[in-house]
Amino acid sequence: MRRFFRRGRLDAERASEMQAHLDHCVDDLIAAGYPPDRAVQEARGRFGHPGAIREEIYDMNSVPVLEPLLRDLRYAVRMLRKAPGFTLMAVVTLAVGIGVNTAVFTVVNALLLRPLPYPQPEQLATLRTVAAGPTETGEDLSTLDGQTFLALRADARTIDVAAQGSSGWGVGVNMVAQGRAANVRQTRVSAGYFRVLGIAPFAGREFSADEDRPNGPAVAVLSHGLWTRAFRGDRAIVGAPIMLRGEPYTVVGVMPAGFTGGGDTDLWTPLRPSPTGEGGGTNYALVARRRPGVSREQADAEVDHIAAPILARQYTKDTRVSCSLIPLQAGQTADIRRPLLMLWGAVGLVLLIACVNVAGLLIARSGLRTHEIATRMALGSGRGAVMRQLLVESAVLALVGGVAGLAVGWAVLDILTRLSAHVLDPGYPITLDARVLAVSLAVALTTSVFFGLLPALQASRVDVTGALVESGTRSIAGSRGHWWRRGLVAAEVALGVVLLVGAGLLVRTFVHLRGLDPGFDPSNVTTATISLQDRRYEDAQTVNRLFAASFERLRRTPGVEAAGVTLGLPYSRLLNMRFQRVEGRTADSPGGMTNLSYVTPGYVEALHLPLRKGRLFSDADRAESVPVAIVNDEFVRRHYRGRDVLGLHIQVAGGEREIVGVVGDARASSSGLGGADGPVITPFVVYVPAAQTGASLFRLVHTWFAPSWVVRTAGPMPGVADAIRASVAAADPLLPIARVDSMADVQAVSIAPQRFMMALVVGLGGVALLLAAIGIHGLIASSVSERTRELGIRLALGATAGQVMRGVVGPGLALAGIGVLAGGAAALAGARLLRAFLWGVQPADPLTFGAVVVTLLAVALAASVIPALRVLRLDPVRSLRAE
Amino acid sequence: MTLRKTAAKPGGDLLQGTLDMLVLQALRIAPAHGYTIARVLEQRSDAFLKVEQGSIYPALNRLEDRGWVESYWATSENNRRARFYRLTSKGRRQLRQESEQWDRLVKAIGLVMRPVEE
Secondary structure (H helix, E strand, C coil): CCCCCCHHHHHHHHHHHHHHHHHHHHEEEEHHHHHHHHHHHHHHHHHHCCHHHHHHHHHHHHCCHHHHHHHHHHHHHHHHHHHHHHHHHHHHHHHHHHHHHHHHHHHHHHHHHCCCCCHHHHHHHHHHEEEECCCEEEEEEEEEEHHHHHHHHCCCCEEEEEEECCCCCCCCCEEEECCCCEEEEEEEEECCCCHHHCCCCCCCCCCCCCCCCCCCCCCCEEEEEHHHHHHHCCCCCCCCEECCCCEEEEEEECCCCCCCCCCCCCCEEEECCCHHHHCCCCCCEEEEEEECCCCHHHHHHHHHHHHHHHHHHCCCCCCCCEEEEEEHHHHHHHHHHHHHHHHHHHHHHHHHHHHHHHHHHHCCCCCCHHHHHHHHCCCCCHHHHHHHHHHHHHHHHHHHHHHHHHHHHHHHHHHHHHHHHHHHCCCCCCCCCHHHHHHHHHHHHHHHHHHHHHHHHHHCCCCHHHHHCCCHHCCCCCCCHHHHHHHHHHHHHHHHHHHHHHHHHHHHHHHHHCCCCCCCCCCEEEEECCCCCCCHHHHHHHHHHHHHHHHHHCCCCCEEEEEEEEEECCCCCHHHHHHEEEECCCCCCCCEEEEEEEEECCCCHHHHHHHHHHHHCCCCCCCCCCCEEEHHHHHHHHHHCCCCCCCEECCCCCCCEEHHHHHHCCCCEECCCEEEECCEEEEEEEEHHHHCCCCHHHHHHHHCCEEEEEEEEEECCCCCCHHHHHHHHHHHHCCCCCCCEEEEHHHCCCCCCCHHHHHHHHHHHHHHHHHHHHHHHHHHHHHHHHHHHHHHHHHCCCCCCHHHHHHHHHHHHHHHHHHHHHHHHHHHHHHHHHHHHCCCCCCCCCHHHHHHHHHHHHHHHHHHHHHHHHHHHHHHHHHHCCC | CCCHHCCCCCCCCCCCCHHHHHHHCCCCCCCEHHCCCHHHHHHCCCCCCCHHHHHHHHHHHHHHHHHCCEEEEECCCCCEEEEEEECCCHHHHHHHHHHHHHHHHHHHHHHHHHCCCC
């Protein structure tokens, strides 16, 4: 074996050794009296054939399998380099197919397949409740009410259970410890929660049953991240007090690094489940672990027995309720599972088409190489050798494509994760891992075997004499045997039409949403959100003193034009509340629901929200002055049919208020009340002065909503966030800011899911277009090469190049036409499925369809004409003699 | 392609593998280069074994590959660069084994052939 790799050098050495042998022999012969020239001849005669001997030794040193394989490899690389166009198309096709598949599989793997990071994750489960009845049917995953949870905890023998409270709407709570304030994300969990997940605290302990009941001791467990960040990893924190929402808590434990509980939790507090209040509805999420030796069926039976009768009370009497357990991971990912698997399916289809495309390219090539292969077989090359050589060639192609695909995969994954930042949150970073790598390699390999074998089988069945004597396939149009390839190309075009129409519609939706007039001027506006769910801010005067004190400094900051506070930012979800008319009230129309926000003077000014009528709030609107309200245009349209509402009174937010002004509409997110423009709506809003908001309303709304400071600067001002921080700190040094965003960011996040979906479909559409172009190009190119002789004859007989080219390009355009027609029909039907995702554009949008058809036909024309240009370079005489 | 079959075609048919043994034997006393080995084989057999001189090279390649001989370049008695071969200890063992086997074979054949005369 060692000699195998050194054969070249060994052979040279052997040659000089043999020369030395001959020289010695000649020396002897001359000494024996031979004349020099005869001596040389005689020596050669005695020695034998040096070349043959060297060859024998060379063969002796070779390894039987490796040797021909290396030769095949060299030959394959040479052949691929000789056809750069073919190689480039095949590699690009493979790279795109494999790359996109790898990236999407990585996301699917991270979100759906990778086991949860807990011991024995297969034992972890959550509740599935199925309701079936005449009025109510449906499925509830993981949620349950307090009574059911308490019953399961007390009676279940087959499973160990714990629960998690429903989390707030994205704004954390205020924590003050060691004289510093921070906004932290809190999750409430029952006693035994960490035990069920199988993760023990890194220091201290988890909650006891005694702490996990109403009015139990106030205790907290810290995440490792918060512990290192805020407490510098000091173990003495266990047992020490911290302030949460203005109340004292005792730290009892710290969780190990890497444990997040599936979300972004900074600290945990006891759930304190109860059968009433919060626990009266299905506001808890169950986490269960099957005990060792318990089968799924046993656990399901017990859960159904205990939980179903109690949960049935949440439904109407005639509804049949049944309960079972499903794997925890499936429960947590239920809402994204279907779209992700669909996406994966679509991408898998693209990969399949890519593979078939490459197979087509290879078949066309093997058709071109019939002559070469026949020659090789006639010279004694075995069928096996020819097949092996073709397989090696496609394996090399697949390998190069696979490596390029990995690079494409990295790039696509990077784009995917950046785009999905506000859409999918796995709770941990998504990286290409070994499993994904293995799958993508398997894809590359399977692909290679798949498309390598087909042409190899076809090629090895070559009729040697037929191909050599008649050069049969070269003289005719060569259409037979290509019908399925033509069908494939038409299908690719059709798929491209469908995906591009979808992409076009989503692009128009996105452009429409982004182009919607926000109703105010979002440039140079910065917002800062602060949680006031805090024991220290329970009365109205303290809250208003905080606002006033922070503005005092903020408004003096150079560059700040206006500043105010609002409960609900534009593009966010707003508080819904009932109001009643005072004037013009009738029995059937006493009032209705509206969005409500308290604001301070300066808020409307900071947004540049236009004042239509009346006046804005001022510092003169105080708790003891006349209660007032401002409404927006949409409110007047919706509830007063556009009449003049100034001076009218409404009963809202704790009293009767006079409407003193009307302002323009600012957009909100779709979860509020208002006219639907999709993810962005025009809400109808009542604004009330913060100074006239009562303590009970403050307490109530601050449980769910966090107010935002809104600051307008004269121009872009990098230090504005620090200015807000300093102003708030001047008013209350222990009040943390949860988040600072520019208004443009807030606006962008509101349509992030649309942007994500648009980018995905546009990307897939682009890939489909590319594949269709390659498919058409390959088909036309191979037909030109196969028909060289026929085209040569026609040129020789006086046909012009233009006539011949038309004949070659025609089939490509015809196929594209068929594909566009079929794809257009499919897209027309399919676009209706997209209706739920479209705003500001009709599913049958003529502009989109027109643009897609023109694009595809143009691409098809280019893809047909480029290979057909070879006809122009055709020399009739040479093409006829080529055989 | 048939040229390749240049294996030893001596006057008497050389038994398979015998050439290897003869080459080893030729190296038993002292290291030698290819020409010397070929000459030794011719002279010792009284030119009965007319080995094509070149055919010892595949044998040498094989022997060296098995580690029975090793080679080095040196200056020959004619003042020419030549590649010398010498027996390794492994090769010596092999030679001893083969010559014992050869003796037994010759004896056995002799026993079979002799009774005719008795």
